[in-house]
Amino acid sequence: MPRRCNYWWVTRPKRKLNSIPEVLSVFAAVSLENQWNGDRTLHIRFEEELEKAKLKSVGRRRDASGSGGRTYAAWLRSLGLYFTDPVGKVYLTLAGQAIVDGKPPVDVLTRQVLEYQFPSAFSLSVGVDRRFRIKPFRFLLRLLMDDRLSMGEGQPPSLGQDEVGKIVCTEAESEKDYERMVGRLLRYREEGDAALSGTFFEEYLGQRVIDLRDPYEKLREIANTMFNWLEYTQLIARDKDRMFIPDEKKARVRRILDTPSHLVARPEDEETFQRRYGLDPWHMKDTRNLIATGSVSSRAIDVQRIRAAFIQKASKHPVSQITTDLVDAIARDTGADRRLVEDTLMTTYPHGAIGGFLANYYEMAFKGTDKATDFEKATTDLMRDVFHYDATHLGQTGSKSAPDILLISDDEGYQAIIDNKAYSRYSITGDHHNRMVHNYIGKLDTYSSSAYPLAFFAYVAGGFAPSIDKQLRAEVNEGGVHGSGITVSVFIDMIKKSEQTAYTHARLRDIFSLDRQITLEDIEP
Template identity: 50%
Template structure:
């Protein structure tokens, strides 16, 4: 019996889910899964071939690794089994049909609940009747807390938050505040033993849940804590105020999974499973193509399906070029950037660990998505050049991007001088372009509250318009651009607002 919150965690982040789901479809869709060791092993081998799971990681020859990864997909409501046959839920189908995985998995994470078909299978204690991720968001909105540490989630929330009553909520808040004042002495000596838990296990669960919540793009992570960015606060308040009803359980597992696995574009699952297409060799090939494409598109933004993309996918999947091209064009008529953007967002909170990757990814996005000539200048060993230089021959200007991989960036005096005197005044030292400067912008995980004043100081000192934009809002801008493209003149206006760019500035 798990007397605390529990999530399975073969992968602690959700970014690989689309690729894992495609591998699962290739080996298990339309077949029996329960007690079918051959399918479990086949899925495990498929995961190893995609690089999702390390080769030689198998503990035995029973396919237990495959079962663990399948359990994670099941826990997120992406598949179910009925009459000894595996089917995808609507959420699983949406991912496999090329919909952006972020809104799909965001909904699944938030609706994750105890009890459920998954929690009963891993024997989570029946005292828990709660949507854990909604509960965490409610705590983060509380002015008394504002942030939660991994240890607070592990030692207090996962054990004591058993339902969503006001009484339980207030007890959890009080316990966290006591712990901040008095430390571990608030716990009884047999506290963990009484709940059949170890601190290491609870910390692992807390870390995984923080990662899942981070994937929803509703929170930021910093030094072992999570919090809600200012620009996301209204959205989170609205989500918490309008929580969906609990899904009834116990019911038959397939009934539960179909209710839980409804994607953002449907109200309920009304499919007749008898009409589901039988799994043919073409269906298997299609899943192989999509699996290869998920991997490819997580590494670079795909603006459109072209010969380069088709050739790469054919080489990886071993499928017929014409069939590959038709599948990709049918599934991704407008390209695919969702998987890449979720990875890009992660980079903005990694500090120096992924700073160069963050700069290179920004360069790719502004070139491949927005159509600038984009040059990566960062990490040249000189403080006289910004991270990225943009050139727009279309509108006759150049622009400067400075990436900051922080959750709350503040423009220090040194950074102010660098932008004004090195990057803007001396642009000819690193750029041969003769166009005037159209704007400068900072891209960061988040900003301090007084960032507008700091940006305005640079605008006044340089005479050049500028801005700052969070990665979350840049992603919104990109997604909006994919639907209704912005011209370089419009982008110049947005990035030249002389303050932080907010959501209301973005939508056409």
């Protein structure tokens, strides 16, 4: 019997979900329809393949039993991406299959995160107490929509790691506890740890307290992991150690919370539960007859390896189409027949799979200076590959006279400049105002040889301060050029819309010339 865990718990071999598509594709290539349970050779092979793909750090194994591989497999299982049948064979759920097939992983995993529940087949196997009957991430979103949890006038409702770890993770058993949780959180903000029970450690942590210098560390780490999972859904943003829902996401969150979502029954029945929980956004029921699929051929194994290699590449760079260079690279990486590689990619991913990259791109927008250059280069690639500009990355040259990105449109005869800001609430300070007006706009000819007129400037950021519209208008008025700001979440929505209907450069010029922050209502192609 697993040891009792008297608080919300999520497994976290990695604290963020970005690598799930890659880990899952490797897992599928290694284990699909093999007997996973009890096969240490298979567990070790999975661990070795993760290390080879640089998805897991290479280190000395403590027991040579494949425990590292089992930990990553448990991560996938906890999210409803696969199940094992009564004899231990592995099958992907519809959600898992959708990710391997190149469907947008954020769309798939958003559903899995929001439908994550206690109890589940996984939570029972690791001993999470049965007193919890709740969908924890939906509960957190509900709290984040409650104005009573604002930290001050003009600030959105927010939650901190200590609040979630010490109060919500330990005390919220079901939706019936909602009002009590609001009261407990407000009390904690006033009293701090004095608001906790005198028997807190005995009641909730028992013998699990490891570091007496910071006895709450485990709960804080769980809260941080849950913040990371919610951040992956692109429904929340973070400001330091607090999470909140950006204004442009509140309507969507409200629709999510207004849609009833009931607990999946029979968590003791692994296959039944996982197939119900592991639905993708495009199915209401899993009706597959997996018994009739037959044995796995060597060709099918090669196809899984090809898919795994593709997903690993697509997670690091935007892939909007299948090219001969990509086919050649995957044929080299996998050793598979080139014709099979081309057929597999053209059949499974005819339009590429840009969604896998967008999850990583979203995260870059909140990393500050740590990932600034990566954010700029990624935006350059997207402007080139998705919106078909002649896009040049100029940033980090050491010169303050050049913006991050220069765009050229031969279709419409204009050029434009993009400046990336990897912050959750970017504000145009006096120095940044002067740099845009006097350096980027005023000295265009020092970094561009194009004779086309400058049509617009735009900021792409994780989020903006409330004063952004006023600040943009000041730059427009002084610089004499149209401009705008767009959050990374709205920019990603534009990218998704472009997959259905391409934007013309004339339409893009109109959108980026609004002289204010661009909203979801502005971005129809």
